[in-house]
Amino acid sequence: MSLEIVTAYRKSNALFAFVDSKAPLYLSTQDLSTQDGKTVEQLSQLCRVYQDRFHRLLDYMQTLNVLTKKDDKFYLTEQWASLSDPNSFETLYIRFELDPAFWNAWSQYSASLSKRNKKSAFELTHHEPFFDYLNHENNKTIKAIFDNLLAKMTDEMNKHIIEHIPLNGISSFIDIGGGVGSFSKNIKIHYPHIQCHVMDQYDFTRQESEEITFINGNFFSAIPSGYDAYSIKNVLDDWPDNQAIDILKNCHKAMREDSVLYVIDMIKEPNDPASFDLYMDTLLLGRKRYQSEFEFMAKQAGLSITNIYNLNFSTENGSYYIIEMKK
Template sequence: MDSERGVGVEELARAVGARPRNLATLLRYLAMLGAVTEGRDGFRLTESGALLRAGAPGSMRALALMYGGPFYESFAGLVHTVRTGQVAFDHLFGENHFDHFARDPQLAELFDQSMAAGSAMFDPVPAHPALTAAAEAPGGATVVDVAGGNGELLGRILAAHPSLNGVLLERPHAVEAARRRLEETGLGTRCAFVAGDFADMPAGGDVYVLSRILHDWDDERCREILRHCARAMPDHADLLVVERVLPCDGSVSLATAWDLHMMCNVGGRERHAAHYGRLFADAGLALVGRSPLPLDGNVLHVRKARSASA
């Protein structure tokens, strides 16, 4: 199915190996959701539905496969999580989210692609004042992307600021994917790649980035990660934490939905700004600014607390 011509139910059913009557029921539902539209020549994708195609600009296919696959199965265990506190993903799959994906290269790649599919949140990040200031520093500066996935965000930062160099820290199976991605875009020569865990935090960077990392973990693990950052950061360095922040007034926010998702699938959580502030303080850091991002995201600007750097 595409957005150029309509396709009849019988033809679609043959193509996907489905029963025509049952497929027609599904297509009517998808039409109601706005993913397809029906005309005289059959069904065709809408502008929104086209985002489910591989290779389409802004494709959400990987995200849909992830949430319609492992995460969908995990949400079947939501009641178990609410009643027992045990992570539903662990309960259903017998191991945690990260270990399960790391053992399956195809699933690991799909997860990285799904994370990149939500990259609209990153659009304003390269223009953050901390990165602009680093780019203007004499002699250049280095950005350390901690657990930077496939390099989507770091690539955007390096492309926006030719004077910056990058370091990407990731698990061994993921760091090679990031290396390939950044080399394909011509940015690999300006980036070093470190295979390791948070304890292997590269020291001496000018700007550190933690993008959608802290919400994966409980408070104690977050403090540990932030302490690794604080030890690696020179006194002048900035830390940019990209997360969704829970609203204090109960207003509608994607952060509230993701809070449920993180609880069910990884045992993490979204947090209020004040909660993050306490975690930063426990690690000898201080929240000095906050700026909004698309999709209810935020950049939390963090520096070493004065007492910690004195």
């Protein structure tokens, strides 16, 4: 029996507590520091926490190589320097995935596997689906973290998408579930002639910003029609097969005969890490899919896959592709 697996949660919880205390915002690296390090007394006062207990957390962060210490002063290590930025990908990722709202959902994962149950572990915990929870007024902070995290991920992917997505001859484009519009803004930079729209659930009906039109909508109800190109990025893996097919069916209804749909997502490979699938199942009943499963869903929606473009972009969860679909 490997106790490291059993106790691994301690590292995650301690890291979240460290970030949540805002201590990293007062720290820099020792080598590139433009300011002095901070003692435990200084950090405790800045973060308004109990000094003796916080000292234990800082010592553990040193053990994990998050912090280094010299002359009683703590510094971030080079590896974790990004934690000093509240909007870095790493900070946002920690604040989102390890937030108690999502962490607590794992306690219901075992119950969610029951054949009598058709709800995700998250829904069993919070009594409503993930996206409904995010859209509550009192959950705006975590919703903002989620949107900013997705935008950061899009920023990383953008140059790879732009290099491979065929947009020549395209005059109008809509990104379904496009959040804050990072992808469309990037398209506008490289293809300024393309009219770019973004559809997602907003607290307004329609709004213009940076030459992008944002439209409030729900892809389970209806998708705006008449565009040359549609994209749906990192969305289908959020949903079980029946609902993912419903989204594709609504895309089909909105598309003209000569329109194209670009599904930008991971395609599962036999040796891919399995933990991400469990994570998606816990939050959403979602999942990664093999190419054959995308082909099946496309067929059920009246679409066919006409091309697949490798983005040459991978994360620890898998490799991304553009899956081109047409009527």
